[in-house]
Structure formats: C-alpha cells, structure tokens
Amino acid sequence: MTLFVLKRLGSLLASLLAASLVIFLVLEVLPGDPAAFMLGLNAAPDTVAALRDQLGLNAPLWARYGGWLAGMTVGDFGISYTYRVPVADLIGARLGVSLPLAIYALTLSTLIAIPMGALAAASRNSPLDTGIMGVTQLGIAVPNFWFAMLLVLAFSVGLRWFSAGGFPGWDDPYAAMKALTLPAVALALPQASILARMMRSALIDTLDEDYIRTARAKGLSRGQALRHHALRNALIPVLTIMGLQFSFLLAGAIIIENVFFLPGLGRLVFQAINARDLIVVRSVVMLLVFAVVAVNFIVDVTYALVDPRLRRPVT
Amino acid sequence: MSLLRVKDLSLSIGPTPILDRVSLEAGRGEILGIVGESGSGKSLTALSILNLLPRHSRLSGSVIFDDIKLTRLSDRALNDVRGDDIGMIFQEPMTALNPVKTIGAQVAETVLVHGKAGRGEAMAIARQTLDRVGLGAEEFPLSRYPHELSGGQRQRVGIAMAIALRPRLLIADEPTTALDVTNQAQVLDLLKDLVREDGMGLILITHDLAVVAEMADTVAVLKAGRVVESGPVRDVFRQMRDPYTRKLFSASAHVPARKAQQSARTLLEVEGLVRTYPKPKPAPWAPRAFKVALDGVSLSVAQGESVGLVGESGSGKSTLARAVLGLETAQAGEIAINGAPVRGPGDTAFATRRAMQMVFQDPYGSFNPRHTVERLVAEPLHLLGTEAPSGAERRRRIDTVLTQVGLLPADANKFIHEFSGGQRQRIAIARALIVEPSLIVLDEAVSALDVSIRAQILDLLAAISERIGVAYLFISHDLHVVRAVTDRVYVLKDGKVVESGATSEVFERPRHDYTRALIAAAPRLDAALKTRFGE
The missing domain is CATH 3.40.50.300 (P-loop containing nucleotide triphosphate hydrolases)
Structure with missing residues (x-):
C-alpha cells in the first residue's frame, strides 16, 4: 500500500511539471503585451520597454520559467499586473471563498445523492424509484443559475432567512457559512442529480452480481446484502464522478459566484483574462491543475482503500 | 423420515413456465443428485427451495424441511433458515465471493448474521471452518482476499461459508463445473467427507452423470422442468426406464465413429x-x-x-x-x-x-x-x-x-x-x-x-x-x-x-x-x- 501511494505521488509530481510547462508556453505565445495593455493605447514605446524590463518580460524564456517554478515552491506567484499586489494574496483570499464553497456543495450533493441513489436502486422499478429518477432528471435539466435565482426569491426575498448575496468574511464563521449556503445548494443540485443516477445504476449492476446471491443464501436480508456487499462495490464509479465534480466546483462556479456576488476564483480568472493579467491567469490555472491532480491522487488512493485488488497487481 | 420433501413444485417467471410439478426427497446423511441439461430447471429448483428467485417469479407447491413448510414462510423468516439450517454453494467460484472483503470476514459473516457468536468467536469459527475445507492458517490467513486465490481455493471458501454453521442440508449447484479434474476430485471428496462427518444431507446439482454415479445415493433426472425419473442411483442408472435417461447416458459416453488418420506428412x-x-x-x-x-x-x-x-x-x-x-x-x-x-x-x-x-x-x-x-x-x-x-x-x-x-x-x-x-x-x-x-x-x-x-x-x-x-x-x-x-x-x-x-x-x-x-x-x-x- 505504501509503495502504491509513493508511485501515485511520483506520477502526481510528473503531471504537475508537465502541466506547468504547457501552461507557461501557451501563455507565452498568446498575443497581447501586458506592459502595453497596462500603460494604455497612448504610451510611448520606451515607457513600454522600460515596464517590460521592470516586469522581467525581457529575460530569456527558460530563465523566466525557472524563476516562476522556483517562486511557486516558496509560495511566491509574482505580482499581479493590474492589482499590483502579490498574486499569492489575491488567490489566497479568493480561495477562502471558493474552496469552502466547493467542499460545502460536494458534501451536500453526496449526502443527498448516495441515499437517494441507494433507495432508488433498492426499490427498482417501483413508484419511489420512478419519483426519484424524475426529480434527478429535473435537477440535471434546470440551469443552476435559474435555480439560484429561485432560491434567492424564496429564501432571501420571500422568507428573509438568508441574505441575497455578498460574503462577510471568515471573522464570523456562522455568518460566512450562512452566506455560502444558498450558493452551495444551487451548485449541489445538478451534481447530486448526476451522482444519484450514477449511484443507482452502479448499485443495480452490483445487486445482480453472484456474490449478492451468495450473501442472500447465507441468510442476509435484501437490505443487509445491499449495505454490506453491494454498496462498497458500487462506490468505485461513484468516486470517479465525485473527483471530477470537485475539480469542476472549484473553478466552474463562476455563474453562481456572479449571482450571489461572491469574491471567488471563477470571477478572479474572468477579470484577469479580460485585463490580460497573465501572471494571475497563469497562477490560477496552475492552481486548478494542482487541484485536479491532487483530487485524482486522493481518488486513486481511495479506490485502493475500497478495492483490495487495486492495491497490488495480481500475480 | 426424510429431511427435505419437495412436492408438486411449479414455477414460472413472467409468462414462461420453468418447473412443472417437481417432487423430490432428500434424507439425512444422503446425497441426492439432480441431473439434467441446461434449461431443464435444475438450478432454479435449487433456488426455489430457499426462495432466492428472480423478480416476477410465481411459485406453487410445497417445500417441507424437517416439518417446517418453507413455502409458507415470509422472506424474513426464511433468512433464519438460509445459511443456518440450509447452506448453498454456487457454480462460479470466481464471482460468487465479494471481491472487496477478506475471506475471513465472509465466512464469519454467516455466523454473525445469525447472531450465533460475537465477532471474535465468529472469526475463530471461520478459522476452524477454513481449516476444515483444507485452507490452512499458514498459507490462507483470514486476511486473504478472493483475488489472491485460485478457482479451486475460492470454491473451498464458498463451501466454508455454507457449512460454517453446520447446516443440516447443503445444496451444491454445479460446484465443480468450473474446476479442472484434480480440483474437481478434491472438492467432491471434501463434500463426501462433510456428509459423512456431519450427517448432513446434500443435494448435488450437475450435468455430469459420472459425478452423480460416483457420489449420489438417489438421483432425479430433470427434463424441461419435469422430473422424468427418480430413485436410487443403482436402479435408475441400471434400468433407465425413461428414454430421456437412456439418451443422456448414451450421449455422455458417446464416441464418434472415426477412422484413425495415418499420414506421414x-x-x-x-x-x-x-x-x-x-x-x-x-x-x-x-x-x-x-x-x-x-x-x-x-x-x-x-x-x-x-x-x-x-x-x-x-x-x-x-x-x-x-x-x-x-x-x-x-x-x-x-x-x-x-x-x-x-x-x-x-x-x-x-x-x-x-x-x-x-x-x-x-x-x-x-x-x-x-x-x-x-x-x-x-x-x-x-x-x-x-x-x-x-x-x-x-x-x-x-x-x-x-x-x-x-x-x-x-x-x-x-x-x-x-x-x-x-x-x-x-x-x-x-x-x-x-x-x-x-x-x-x-x-x-x-x-x-x-x-x-x-x-x-x-x-x-x-x-x-x-x-x-x-x-x-x-x-x-x-x-x-x-x-x-x-x-x-x-x-x-x-x-x-x-x-x-x-x-x-x-x-x-x-x-x-x-x-x-x-x-x-x-x-x-x-x-x-x-x-x-x-x-
């Protein structure tokens, strides 16, 4: 198991290095000079040249790449062209919103989806199953921003339980969590719908396996066989989807962030791209790559925990 | 008095009739062989006894086990019988075990689910049972997983799960079909020993007449959901009153007419x-x-x-x-x-x-x-x-x-x-x-x-x-x-x-x-x- 984890860690580092090279090169060949953009249309060429020099844009390619990598290892992502503050601070503040939001939404969706999927699978083809499948169909079909606005109408404007938007900061954790609740619910709904359907079909497949019949022949009830034997075997495909969803939630929440005026990562990237703030773009993209790779690593290790066959190769 | 009496058992799944008034008897310490070709309903006969049938099944007739009418029990009440009084072994050793649980946990589960012992004692019983089926502690600790075992070894784990509580009746559905000859012989010997030592009844379902001839005391020949002939092995196999039994016999001993080819090239x-x-x-x-x-x-x-x-x-x-x-x-x-x-x-x-x-x-x-x-x-x-x-x-x-x-x-x-x-x-x-x-x-x-x-x-x-x-x-x-x-x-x-x-x-x-x-x-x-x- 230790060896398995070490191997996975090795491939994690390799993917990160490869990704950093691709990101760096792609953003280098992209048109648009950040110096010219910062100084505006009427800037004198020598002023632009001076700024380029100051920003370190004239150094050789490999030196800039090396410097970027070395900086990142100590948490120095450079200074934002437009905000004129360290990118690390900028991202740190946004991450303080996006990361809890993603975790919150994923937790909600898992808590809803797993029992719903299991219930639907256990009562396959019953009215309950049809009902659950209908709800999840709706959950996938409804755009989440529209659902977000409905939530605002119902719980902020109507019932006045939550504020309609904004984020008060983490000084008051209760208020912060409260502010993230409606966005998390809006994000969780479609994810939970996908996950519940996935859970249902994976469970139905495993319920048809021979070992479930064996379990029943041992005297387990239908429910016991489902809980003790089918559930863990059905978890593998579900874990894959959860890993993908987490990466998506981290950066893909831009529309929901806009609906609720949340200062999250999605909005940061959007603004940075508009302003040609390549340092910020590069760092955020790198961070997202790191998140995806790290989540994949965690999913892989969890696979191995769930399924002993994956811990070591069959001999 | 017999241990299990199946009387006029009929089964249909959806609109398809599967079994037609099947009657069987199995005694204590005896082996009943059920033979037939695929589609004859022999596996479903076994599953009907424990009512482990697919959805949309309709069962009629009676199954009486030791004076208890199983066909009248609720699913919950049957759970107490399954695994405790009647154990079952299946054909596919590769898929009949849960891949993510250790063999120890799977054998101990039989004991635990019937509330016969605490966790520690159940593990001890699992150890004893695995020893008994020939999987010794040194090479096969309880912490082994099914994928680390061969087909024959997995089938032994399957048997251990079925006999952990020393059931009075064991139903084995093609237990050796997926195994090669040497493994088959060992598993059959093991089953024979269990019947002798525990005085257990055994229902052995197989397509192989030779296995029945070696093992069984009585035999029932099944064709298209009906018992065409049954009785002591000696009588049935010697007299072969039904043409279908004769046909099975000649087919399984069939040697095609062919000339030996002698070519130098x-x-x-x-x-x-x-x-x-x-x-x-x-x-x-x-x-x-x-x-x-x-x-x-x-x-x-x-x-x-x-x-x-x-x-x-x-x-x-x-x-x-x-x-x-x-x-x-x-x-x-x-x-x-x-x-x-x-x-x-x-x-x-x-x-x-x-x-x-x-x-x-x-x-x-x-x-x-x-x-x-x-x-x-x-x-x-x-x-x-x-x-x-x-x-x-x-x-x-x-x-x-x-x-x-x-x-x-x-x-x-x-x-x-x-x-x-x-x-x-x-x-x-x-x-x-x-x-x-x-x-x-x-x-x-x-x-x-x-x-x-x-x-x-x-x-x-x-x-x-x-x-x-x-x-x-x-x-x-x-x-x-x-x-x-x-x-x-x-x-x-x-x-x-x-x-x-x-x-x-x-x-x-x-x-x-x-x-x-x-x-x-x-x-x-x-x-x-x-x-x-x-x-």
Missing part, C-alpha cells in the same frame, strides 16, 4: 517453444521475475491427424494454442505450418494464417452480436487478400460451409442471438472452414455444451475431418472427450510436455505419475458404477 511442427511473461515487480528496484508459461514445448501434428492436448488450468494449454495461431510471440523456439514459419502477431503472413483457424470455448462471447451470420462466417476471407471471392461466389462459399455444419443457407441472414449454444458452435466451425484451413485449433470447444449437443458436435467434427482431411489440435480438460476423438495426445504440466503418444496407449498405460493422477481424478461413468454396484 507433417503439417504442424513446434520445436522447443518458450514463452515467459514478466511478473509485476514488488518494488521498482527489484529485479524482474518471469512466469514461465511454456518451457521448451515440442509437438507435431500430421496432415489430417487429430491431436489432443490435456492438462490442468495453468498448464500452458491456451498459451500454446495462441502461439500456434500466431497470436503470441514466443521468446524461443520455432513453429512451422506446412513449412512456413509462424512468428507472432506482426510477422505471420496472411497466407500462413489461412492454414489454421480456431474454435473457442464460449459460444456466447465469441461472436459480435451486431453482425449477421453471413458477415461473421465470411470474416476470415480477408486472409485470402486479392483472391478473396466476392458477390455470388462469396455467397456460394458461405452457403457451402453452413450446409457442411448442418445449418441452412437461409441462416446467413440471421443474427447470432437467434441460435442456441450448439448452433453457435456450428457457426464457429463454419467460420473456421470457410478459408479451407489444414488445421483447426479447438480450445475447449465442446466444454460449455450439454452432453447431447456435445455428441452431435463431435460427430460433426469427425465427419468434416473425414471429408476434407483437416487436422485438429484438440485442447480440453475433459479427458473423456479427448480419448474419444484424438489419435495422439500430449500431456502438459507447468509448461512442459510430460508424456505423449498414441491416445489409447497413454490412457491405458500412462507412464507419468501426473498422467495417472489426471486419469484417476476424472470421473468415469461405467467405472464408477462398476466399483460401487459391482458387475
């Missing part, structure tokens, strides 16, 4: 073949270890000859077949067919490949379900390159091979799901014949078929060989079949040929201990009846 020549596979490394710095699948195998097949290849699972039979077909690259040694070299997937000429074709074991998995039979059968024609026939000539060839295997030209337009297992195997043979090969490799080609269908296919193969002089390399773990249809035989063990020679010579006077053990382990109908009942 060598067709296939295999010389010193070595095939190794790299094992996964335990650590990146560890030296690479290799598993030797074939260890210097030499063999030859003459024109029109039928050659058998026998051995246990893992002996290298299938690797050899794949190498001969050019699907596998050997590390050392030579293969030549008609003098042309066979080197592996990339390096074997189409003209060489054309000389050999194959028929696989699984008549259900070896066809693309979305192609018509015409397309399936015509597939090897691409080996002919520019000489491949087209249009009317292509159609004529397809018609010819379909007729040769006993099907109709009109079958070419059908899809594979419209055919039974035996018909599918005929289509597989037609597919092999279409390029007029000189050698057909048959890898367990009749193992999945019922005895009567198997007899037909063996006859067909003999007739084809006689007519067009094709040679067969017949790979099987079924010694009876190999004995019936081959001229010469090679015995393979751990990648080496340990014995070879004329089939009758090897079977009657085996020289190697391994061959002797294989032959002794294979159940034989006539021999079993003779030792048990005399005459």
